[in-house]
Amino acid sequence: MERDAPVRPVQQHRHNLALVARLAARLGPVSRARLAHESGLTKSTVTQLTGELLDGGLLREIGTGRSGGPGRPANQLVLNSLGPAGIGLQIEADHVAGCLLDLTGRVRDRALRKADDLTGDPQRAVKAAEPVLRRLLNTANSTDNVVVGVAVGLPARVRDATVVHADGLGWADTNFPWLLGDRLSALGAGGIPVTVANSHQLAARAEHWFGGDEAEVLVHVGGEDGLGAGIVIAGEVHAGARGAAGELGHVRIPGADDPCTCGQRGCLDTVAGRRALLRAAGLDEVVRSRLTGGDGELPALVGSGEAVAVAAVRRAATALGTVLGGLVPALDPDVLVLGGHLPALGSDFLDAVDLSLRQRCPGAAVRVRASRLPADVVARAAATTVTSALIEAPADWLAE
Amino acid sequence: MERDAPVRPVQQHRHNLALVARLAARLGPVSRARLAHESGLTKSTVTQLTGELLDGGLLREIGTGRSGGPGRPANQLVLNSLGPAGIGLQIEADHVAGCLLDLTGRVRDRALRKADDLTGDPQRAVKAAEPVLRRLLNTANSTDNVVVGVAVGLPARVRDATVVHADGLGWADTNFPWLLGDRLSALGAGGIPVTVANSHQLAARAEHWFGGDEAEVLVHVGGEDGLGAGIVIAGEVHAGARGAAGELGHVRIPGADDPCTCGQRGCLDTVAGRRALLRAAGLDEVVRSRLTGGDGELPALVGSGEAVAVAAVRRAATALGTVLGGLVPALDPDVLVLGGHLPALGSDFLDAVDLSLRQRCPGAAVRVRASRLPADVVARAAATTVTSALIEAPADWLAE
DNA sequence: TTCAATAGTCCAGTAGACGAACTAATTGCC
C-alpha cells in the first residue's frame, strides 16, 4: 500500500486480493476456509476474492481433496500452472541463459545460448537472446502459458529501468528493455513488458527465496567475472542510492597491485575474480578458451597441492574475507552466501574466507555458507520477479 | 499498513488519518483544502479526518491566515504544540541528557545530569535519569503538554525492547524500559510507555530528519566512546538481524595491536575511539578527568603541529576511512555523516578520512560531511520517535 | 437414517470515502 496515497475501497480490495493470492501461493493447495482463517478475512470475502482470482486465471480449483474427518471436504485451490507465466533472462559476456517459469514457480523450460563475445554493442546481446526467447515463447505457447513479462538480469548498474553502467559488458546508459522489446515485437510477442535488474541483486533474491535460510538480512557474494554482492533486507533488495550497492569488485586490496579493467590497480577483482584467479593459478589457457567447465581444474589443482594454485586461492580467500569482514559488522546479516564461481573453488576456500572474515571481525554471529543453487539462478530469479509481481499485485493483472 | 493483515474500512480510515496527520506535519500551517489537494482525498473526507485529529488534540486551528487573493480565507491547521509530547533520554557512561519535545518538533525543555560512572548496575542509570525526568515532567505539566512516551537512546544492542548487550555500560539482557517505568511510577507518571533504541541508530535518524540531505541512504558514524554506525534506508533504520548493525568499533585494523575492552587487540576503537585518541595524543589527564570539554584540546594540539597528536589523528583518520571505504561500495549511500566526537577533531581529520575512504574505493560517489547537529541529538531523536509515532499512527492515540 | 461437523454461498447491514450541491467569507469591479 503506498504510504503517501489515499486508501479508498478499491485499494482495500487490492490489498486483500494480494493477501489471498500470497497465502494461496505460500500454502499450496488450500481451501477457501483455510484462506479465510489464515488471512483473517471472512469466508464470504474469500469466496469473492478467490472468485476473481479464478476468473483471472491466477488460481485453479483442483477437486475436493482430503477427507480427514467429518464435514464437507474442501475444494482445494492452487496457483494456476497453466495461466500467466514469466520469462527470465541472464545475460553475461559469454552467454545468454533463459527460463520460462509458471506461477507455481516451476521451470517449464530452459534455454542457453553460448556466444563468443557480447561486450560492446548491446545489440549483440539482443541478437543472442533472440533464439532463447523464441524457444521459450514457443514452449509457453504449447503449454498454454501466457508470458506476461520478461525480466533480464545483467552484471550492470541499473537505474530507472536503464542500464547506467555495465563494467563487464561495456555498456552505458542503455535502455535495454526498449531494445529487447523491439525484438520481442519482431517475434510476434510485442507489448510484453521488459524489466532489467542487476544480476548480483537477483542472485541474492534467489538465495532469499530458494536458499531456505529464512533470513531477515541476507548477503550474497559472487558473480561470473566481476565480484559483487546483493543485499536482501526484510525481503527487499537494497539497491543503494544510485543502484550501485554491492559493487565490491573494485575495493582496493592492500598489497595487490595488478591492473584492473576499471583503470585502477589492486582491486578485489584482480585477486578474487574468476579470470584473475585462473590466471594467477597458471590456467591462462582456460581463460583464453572461455571454457566455463575449466573452473573445475582449479579445485583439482588445489586438491593436488599445486603450490601456485594453492597460494592464489588462499590469497583470494583472505582478500575476500577481509572485505566481507568489514561488511558484516555494518549490516549484521543472518547469512552470508558465497555463490557464482566461488563454491567451485572448494570447501577449503570457503573455510579460508570464513577464517579471514572472522579475523577481521571476531564476534560476528553470521553464518557463512556456499550457495547450493544451480548456475542459472539469475535467470530463474529474474523470471520469479515477473511471477511474484503478479501474486503481489493481482489486481493489476485482473484489470486487463 | 500491515502486509499480512486484512484491510477493512477501519484500516482504510487509519491509513488516511495518518496520511493527513503526516501532511499537516510536513506542510506546517495548512488549510483543509490544501490537505485535500496534497493527499488526494476529497474535501469532505479531509473535513472528517481533521475533525478527529482536532478532537484528539493532535491538530489545532489557528485563525484564518493569509488573504492573498479572492475567495474565502483558509482556516489554517497546525500540529498542536500544547497537546501530546515526548521525552527523549540519552544515557552514556558519564551523563544522562534529556529533552521534552512537542508535536511540532520544538524542544520545550532540556536537562542534563553529569555522573561519575554509570557502568555496571543499570539502576545507577535509572537513578541518574530521575532528576532529568522529574524536571521534564514538571515542565510538561506547566506547559499543558501530556507526555505520551519516553524513549531512551543507549550505546547498546537492543532487541525486542531489551538491552541485549551494552559494551560501554557493562549491561546485558536488561529490560531497561521496565526499570525506568518503575521509576516513572514513583514520580507519579506511571503507565507511560518506555522504549529503548541504539544511540548510533538514533543519531543516524537524527541526521536523516534534521540534517537536510534528503538522502535515500544515509550512514552516520560517530559515538561518544565506542565508534558505531547507523544506517538509514528509505527513512527506516537498518538494525540488522540481531540489532547489531553498525557495530564497527571492533573491526580489526591491520597494524594496530592495542588491547581493547572487548578482549581483542587492534580494534578500530583502540585507534579512533575518543579515549584512545586522546591517550595516543598524550592527553591522558583529560581522559582521567572525564572532561568532555577536553576534546577541544586535541584539535588545538593538532593545529599547533604537535607531532604526536598529528600522528594519532592521522592514524585514526586512515583507519576509519579504510573501514568506511569497505562500507560505501556495499551500501551505496548518498551521504556519510561523521558525528559524535569526530567533528571536533577538525576539518583536517575529515579530509583525511575522506582521502583514505576514496583510496579504498576510488569511484565512490558518496558525499562525506561532518555533522552539524548539537551534542544532545540522540535525546532529541529519541523524543522524536515518540512524537513521530503519534503522527504516523494517530488512530492509536485517538482511540484512548 | 440422522446428527455433527466442516465448506461454501447468499444477503442484508455497515463503515467510510466520494461527489454534487450547498453555505461561508473574502476580493475586486462597478
Place this chain on the structure above:
DNA sequence: GGCAATTAGTTCGTCTACTGGACTATTGAA
C-alpha cells in the same frame, strides 16, 4: 454599497467492499 468571482468548508445521499449470520452442501459416525 452592491454584486460577481473565487476559494473554503460542510452536508447529505451514493457507492464500494467487508462483515456476520442464515442458509445450503457434503461428508463421517452413531
